[in-house]
Amino acid sequence: MDERLISKKELLEMYGISYGALYRYKRMGLIPEAWFLRRSTSTGQETFFRREQIIPRMDEILERKASLEELSAELNHRESPSPAPKPELLIQDAYGLHRYPLEALDSVRLALGERQTELLEQLKGAIRRE
Numbered sequence: 001m002d003e004r005l006i007s008k009k010e011l012l013e014m015y016g017i018s019y020g021a022l023y024r025y026k027r028m029g030l031i032p033e034a035w036f037l038r039r040s041t042s043t044g045q046e047t048f049f050r051r052e053q054i055i056p057r058m059d060e061i062l063e064r065k066a067s068l069e070e071l072s073a074e075l076n077h078r079e080s081p082s083p084a085p086k087p088e089l090l091i092q093d094a095y096g097l098h099r100y101p102l103e104a105l106d107s108v109r110l111a112l113g114e115r116q117t118e119l120l121e122q123l124k125g126a127i128r129r130e
Helices: 008-015 019-027 051-063 068-079 120-129
Strands: 005-007 037-041 044-050 088-093 096-101 109-112 115-118
Touching (some): 005 008, 005 051, 008 044, 044 051, 051 068, 115 120
Antiparallel strands (some): 005 044, 037 044, 088 096, 109 115
């Protein structure tokens, strides 16, 4: 078998964890599904991991003082950071909060009687200055 792989059984023995703990880490997103490599062996099908991925991750999971939930949130954010938020125009009225993505707006005007002032470019300019 490939020297860069470690079997699930070896991993469980190495870290003294149960099968249930390993799959709890998987359910929580601490170990990505894609890291579970199923391979045919002479005894059937077994699960393996790439050593360079799983060993540092297991060390981090077991050495951290944070809860598993906190670690999961941190790892998921680190591995797939959310894109930068898109600017929105927020308008609060008697019926609630209304959100309008700035990129979807064609015009934002302030009206005082017949006089209207276009505000959209001013809003976009304020974002560029930030």
